[in-house]
Amino acid sequence: MRGFITDPAGAAGLRLADDLPEPVPAADEAVVAVRAYALNSDERNLIARRPDGWRPGQDVSGLVVRAAADGTGPAVGARVVCYLDWEGWAERIAVPVRRIAVLPDNVSFEQAAALPIAGITALRALRVGGAVLGRQVLVTGATGGVGQFAVQLAVAAGATVTALVSGPARVEEARALGAHRVVTTLDGDTLGPFHLVLEGVGGPVLPQAIRRVAAGGHIAWYGNPSRRGAEITLADFFGYAQGWNAHLVGFISPVPEETLGEDLAILVALVSDGRLRPLIGLVRDWTETATAFAAFEDRSARGKFVLTVG
Ligand SMILES: NC(=O)c1ccc[n+]([C@@H]2O[C@H](COP(=O)([O-])OP(=O)(O)OC[C@H]3O[C@@H](n4cnc5c(N)ncnc54)[C@H](OP(=O)(O)O)[C@@H]3O)[C@@H](O)[C@H]2O)c1
Missing domain, CATH: 3.40.50.720 (NAD(P)-binding Rossmann-like Domain)
Structure with missing residues (x-):
């Protein structure tokens, strides 16, 4: 399976590996085929701090290709958005169902990928x-x-x-x-x-x-x-x-972890009914992730940067 790993010799400290293991889901995890992911400013720091084959990637959208074994969460074929801690920049990922929200047809994978870290931070900080x-x-x-x-x-x-x-x-x-x-x-x-x-x-x-x-x-x-x-x-x-x-x-946004999916669903609903418009400044094929990071550095494009997979 293909996915990005950290490699100090690669552009932006990244390398697209083709020999990653397929995800092995726990009972409460669905397997998602990744369609898009977004970059966060902090991910630059994470990549620099973990140069040893670590797998980045937090904001992901895609299609469920295997439902959670415990019967919870979205069914196979559902379009979803996920909030991960890492490993999202890959073809497939295992995600706890409590970190997933289902997408209506009028919310694109690109819009959805822009939401998790930035949207959850804004939503939860507003509640303060x-x-x-x-x-x-x-x-x-x-x-x-x-x-x-x-x-x-x-x-x-x-x-x-x-x-x-x-x-x-x-x-x-x-x-x-x-x-x-x-x-x-x-x-x-x-x-x-x-x-x-x-x-x-x-x-x-x-x-x-x-x-x-x-x-x-x-x-x-x-x-x-x-x-x-x-x-x-x-x-x-x-x-x-x-x-x-x-x-x-x-303020720290991913806490509580149990309701990340619920809060993602709120953001998705607001996008769906037009009250929230993710500003997306750049959409590229995921093989151009390193180049997108360069644009991030000089802020030559505005809004979220989204990479599409497959
Ligand atoms: N606590 C949490 O859970 C959490 C979650 C997510 C992010 N964060 C942190 O939140 C911060 C923002 O993240 P982000 O993804 O929104 O980053 P970002 O897209 O890079 O946005 C940073 C914003 O701050 C502005 N800015 C930067 N330096 C400034 C300065 N010296 N004076 C005035 N404005 C300045 C930028 O202005 P321009 O628009 O002109 O570029 C931009 O609007 C980062 O430090 C990130 O690590 C924390």
Whole structure:
């Protein structure tokens, strides 16, 4: 069976091997023939850290070719999307049924593959704030893989959404996602206070966002692509917005694992009825995975990068 493994000598640290073992499913696992997968920014780091034949791949869609032996989960022939920890960039994979959602006909394999990590992160981080109907929500890194879903989901949930983007070139992109207000800095005096902040940039943006959180509000800090440290003081909570007793949450998305499939099904339904539109910037045959990673590095294409298999 073919699939990608890490190899420091290969382009982007990857090699397409043709001698991988067929998946051997546990009783609660279905076997899925992979049709598409998407790249996540963190996968670059995982590949660099595990250069020894490790098998990457987390966001996958495909067709069930063997149902779970315990009788649970989708039947053979079902079109599905899966949230994996690894091994997804291969022709076939074994997936626990609790990590699978079935796709309606109007959701493509490419759209579905864009959803798992980024969509689940946005969906679950949004829940950190509880009900957001009519409330102010700030999304930082709003045009990133996670940010694009965070903006759309917060709008769908009835929030008034402010998007922080990296510069003027991203403003229209954030508006197209539905953001009510788009800013390139958090310096403005008229910002917030925010009931919820979905913080995906880190560095100096984090204390700036804390200064904008409402009393008792929440900051779900899920990412640090700026790769810069942040100095936070207690005074940041008591500044402009008087965010007394606000909560700073170090957010991780795959927990709880048991309901990943349920949450994927929510995202799929939102795509199906048009309330969520995965922004896909690049679709290529999976043999071009290394090239797609290069485009990821320089962000020459926008949105999620999807590779198709077979
Ligand atoms: N906690 C979790 O469970 C979880 C899950 C998924 C991802 N993550 C993390 O979340 C972060 C975002 O992931 P992603 O897939 O959305 O990555 P991404 O697609 O690379 O998006 C990153 C976003 O941050 C913006 N950005 C980067 N550096 C910035 C800076 N210095 N100032 C302002 N904006 C900046 C980018 O701007 P441009 O749009 O201009 O490029 C982009 O919008 C990563 O750190 C990732 O590791 C965490």
